[in-house]
Amino acid sequence: MAVSLHTPSGGEFISDPTPGQRRWRTFWRSPLAWWGVGMFVAILVFCFVGPLVYHSNAMTPDLRRAMLAPGPGGPLGTDDLGRSELLRMMIGGQLSLEVAIAAGFATTFFGAAYGLLSGFLGGLWDNILMRIVDVLIALPSIFLLLLVVSLFKPTPTLLVVVIAFTSWFSVARLVRGEVLTLKRREYIDAVRAIGASSFRLMLRHLLPNAMGVVIVTATFQIGYAILSVAGLSFLGLGLPPPTPNWGQMLSSAMPYTFQNAWWLIYPPGIAIVLVELAANFVGDALSEAFDPRLREGHS
Amino acid sequence: MGRYILRRLLQAIPVLLGITLVSFLIVHLVPGGPAQAMLGPRATPLRIEEINRTLGLDKPLPVQYVIWLGQLLRGDFGTSYFYNQPVLTLILVNTPRTLAVVGLGTIASLLLSPIGAWQAYRRGSVGDHVITVLSYFFYSMPFFWLGIIMILIFGVWLPWFPSGGITSVVGGGAATFLDWASHLVLPVATIAIGTVAGWSRYVRSSMIDTLSLDFIRTGRAKGLSETAVVLKHALRNSLLPLITLLGFSIPSLFSGALFIEVVFNYPGLGLLFWDATVQRDYPIVLGGVVVVGVLTILGNLMADVLYAVADPRIRFD
Numbered sequence: 001m002a003v004s005l006h007t008p009s010g011g012e013f014i015s016d017p018t019p020g021q022r023r024w025r026t027f028w029r030s031p032l033a034w035w036g037v038g039m040f041v042a043i044l045v046f047c048f049v050g051p052l053v054y055h056s057n058a059m060t061p062d063l064r065r066a067m068l069a070p071g072p073g074g075p076l077g078t079d080d081l082g083r084s085e086l087l088r089m090m091i092g093g094q095l096s097l098e099v100a101i102a103a104g105f106a107t108t109f110f111g112a113a114y115g116l117l118s119g120f121l122g123g124l125w126d127n128i129l130m131r132i133v134d135v136l137i138a139l140p141s142i143f144l145l146l147l148v149v150s151l152f153k154p155t156p157t158l159l160v161v162v163i164a165f166t167s168w169f170s171v172a173r174l175v176r177g178e179v180l181t182l183k184r185r186e187y188i189d190a191v192r193a194i195g196a197s198s199f200r201l202m203l204r205h206l207l208p209n210a211m212g213v214v215i216v217t218a219t220f221q222i223g224y225a226i227l228s229v230a231g232l233s234f235l236g237l238g239l240p241p242p243t244p245n246w247g248q249m250l251s252s253a254m255p256y257t258f259q260n261a262w263w264l265i266y267p268p269g270i271a272i273v274l275v276e277l278a279a280n281f282v283g284d285a286l287s288e289a290f291d292p293r294l295r296e297g298h299s
Numbered sequence: 300m301g302r303y304i305l306r307r308l309l310q311a312i313p314v315l316l317g318i319t320l321v322s323f324l325i326v327h328l329v330p331g332g333p334a335q336a337m338l339g340p341r342a343t344p345l346r347i348e349e350i351n352r353t354l355g356l357d358k359p360l361p362v363q364y365v366i367w368l369g370q371l372l373r374g375d376f377g378t379s380y381f382y383n384q385p386v387l388t389l390i391l392v393n394t395p396r397t398l399a400v401v402g403l404g405t406i407a408s409l410l411l412s413p414i415g416a417w418q419a420y421r422r423g424s425v426g427d428h429v430i431t432v433l434s435y436f437f438y439s440m441p442f443f444w445l446g447i448i449m450i451l452i453f454g455v456w457l458p459w460f461p462s463g464g465i466t467s468v469v470g471g472g473a474a475t476f477l478d479w480a481s482h483l484v485l486p487v488a489t490i491a492i493g494t495v496a497g498w499s500r501y502v503r504s505s506m507i508d509t510l511s512l513d514f515i516r517t518g519r520a521k522g523l524s525e526t527a528v529v530l531k532h533a534l535r536n537s538l539l540p541l542i543t544l545l546g547f548s549i550p551s552l553f554s555g556a557l558f559i560e561v562v563f564n565y566p567g568l569g570l571l572f573w574d575a576t577v578q579r580d581y582p583i584v585l586g587g588v589v590v591v592g593v594l595t596i597l598g599n600l601m602a603d604v605l606y607a608v609a610d611p612r613i614r615f616d
Contacts, residue, residue, distance in 0.1 A: 051471035137318030138595050142554040143572060143588050147325055152583065227441050234443050235561060235573060250444065254562075257450055265451060269444035273479035 010050030023192055023212070029288035047093035056084035070263050079252070079264055089267050092244035097275070099156050099163075099229050099239075104222030106164035111171025112207075112214050118172065119179025120202050130176065141166050145228060149237045156239060163228045171217045178210040212290030219286055223279025230272050246271050257286040304604060308514045311596045317482065318592035319371065322585055323364050327356075328403035372590065377582035381575070389571060394590065396465065399483065401552050404490030411540055414562065415502030416534050419510060437496035442555040446489045446562035453485060458482045463564040486563045490555050494548065501544055506537035539610055543590070546602030551597050577598040 018027070027033050031143035056074060061083065075086045118129040144166045152158055182188065183206070191205050202294070205216075233247030241248065246268040253264035351357045355366065370377065376386035418427040437445070454462030461482050509515065510533050518528040559570030564570070568587060575583035 131313065131317070135314050135321060138314050138550070138599075139318060139321075139588065139592050140550040140553040140557070140595060142557050143591050144325075146557075146573065146576045147322060147584055147588060150579060153328065223439075229441065230441060231558060234441075234558070236577060250447070254447065257447060257455060262451065265447055269440075269448070270442055272444065273436065273439050276441075279437060280435060280439055 015075070023289045027285055028277055030083055030285040030288060031290075033285035036278045036285060039278040040282070043093065043271070043278065044097070047071060047090050047097060051087060051092035054087060054090070056087045065118075076247070077279045079249075085263060085267060088244045089246075089271060092246050092268070093271060095135070095156065095239065095243055095270075096226065096229050096245045096247070099159050100225040101222055101289065102160045103163035103167075103220055103225035103228070106160055106172055107167050107221045108214060108218040111168035111217070112175045112210075114168065115172035115175030115177075116179055116202055116207060116210070119176040119183065120198070121203055122180075122183070122205060126176070130173070133172055136166075136169045137173070141228075145232065146237060149232060154178065154232070154237065154239055159239065163225050166296055167224060167228070168219065171214075173219065174213050174217055175210055178213045179206050182206055190288050197253065216283060216287045219279055219283035223276050223283065226272060226275045226279070231267075300602075300607075303607065307600050309601060311600065314596060315589075315592060319368060319589055320364070322588040323367060323534075326581055326585060327360060327363070331357060336427075336444065341462070367585075376586035376589075379575070379580050379583050381578050381580045386582045389583065390568065390586055390590050393568045393571045394565060395566065396551075397556055397569060398566060398594075399488050400490060400510040400565065401556050402611030403483065403557075405552065406496060407487060407491035408498055409541060409545070410496040410497040411491065412502050413534065413538065414495070415499035415504075416506040416537055418499070418503045419438075419537070420529060420533075423508065431503075434496040434499055437492055439501070440493065441558070442489060443562050445493055446486070446559050449485045449489050450504070450562070454567045480524055482565070483529055486559045486565055489559050489562075490552065490557050493555060494552065497548070498544055502537060505540045506533060509533045509537040514534075539606070542602055542606040542609060545605075546599045549598035549602070553591055 033082030074084050079085055080089065114129065114133075118126045123131075145162065148162045148166065149159075152162075154162075188201070188205060191201055196205070228237060229245065230250070233245050234251045236251060238247055240247055250265065250268040250272075253261060253268070256264060348357075352398070355363065358366070374387055377392065379386050383391060390452060410527065414430065417431050419429050450462040453459050462485060465479065465482050514531055518532050519525075523532075553569070556567065557573060558591060559565065560567045560569035563574055569591065571583060572587035572591075575587065
């Protein structure tokens, strides 16, 4: 944004866009970015503004109105307890999104810190820290996630911590790899020669240059967290009722599959897919702009 | 070759030990420990103490870990609280079923992934765009929802396939086999669709890279037929990354299998593990994590060996 727009009349200095600005411009030029951001904003509006506009019954059971198809039962019909499916979709999204976004950030923060430290320390410490990552990466994450969740009573905060605990290692590996290459650059020697502390070196000189990787993985991690939140709730080990969330709505619709209660099965699934698509679109556009090597390279 | 495999197996040992340590610590560091979790609201200090004594949970943690590890090495995974059967028996019955779903799903995905190569060859065509959009869509779809949709379409709407369980007729011979196979169709299709959606994107970009390489131009220049250039030279090279991808995907294939087994009520390792976590049957939970860890490591090893066989540029040392 800080690019001077006036025509040069001589003697003045026109700044080229910084690499950062150039990357963001590349990002916004991509149709994927617009689709992704647009979908994400639309979902946020649906979930957080929707309930202010659309009033119905989301919480109180009303068995006379149970299992009504869309039309007689309102725009999206009613569930097995006669509650408005549309309003439950809106409210259910709030918690799913809040937990997923928080978990995505927590994962990225912890993973980036771990990877930064491991890459910076190098040598024996790096070896030890990365062997720990090897162990955790070898386990299918849902098994680890279920193991931890089964031991506690899930609350939103706990879920954030647990998801972060079971998914930070891929972020750590990526950031560590980036730090290892950055560390060999000359400017790091220069900063060291000036006498900067290790702490300063890591936070002011290594981290900002590894930020591209961090931003890209954060996006994919939010997408991954949405799946984890929904998946755990689907398996009955997520957040307890009464507050609805998409995964739990889907699992309580399961028994009605054979009654063809499609209005209870499609909406939560479509919502999850849309958030996931938005995250993948934005993530792909970001990696295209920030680090072409990362493209499609996430796990 | 033999030495390479042996070395990779030796390298897997610390990772395996790590897996046992991590899962052991997670279960045992929880306040109250397994006894509290087993008893739930019925927990009283006296009963907790009683359970701890009978299960040997009152010994120091390192001692417990070593004892447990020794038992694991002798194939003793403990006894399930819920089924009151040796955990090893349960795991041995369920693992082949999961391997059938994951294995067949993987084979189907490998066979379908060259669709990405076709996209690369017809890059920018309508077909390419349609498949790209579809693969984004399926790639973003959680396995459990895809599974439910499959049931809704092929189990309810068009009742072609059984939508749950593993068998419905008893007896033997061809009828039983066909019955078993028909129960596998939807779970395998679900895992394959979800996986191909991811893999074909890699094959597409790999094929795009390969098609721009010199040896392809050389092939065309020396007058090879287009079919030979594309199928024999470009395709074979662009499928190589699939093997690495296979190794990477093994954990997520097992994760996917768990959801699919729950959705289709298919009695494999995933369903066993899920039931055990819901019922807090910790011997099964711990055993399940260890077995899945072993399977993942073996799968990765297989992918590495395959890669070394397929790509002559890779040396075994």
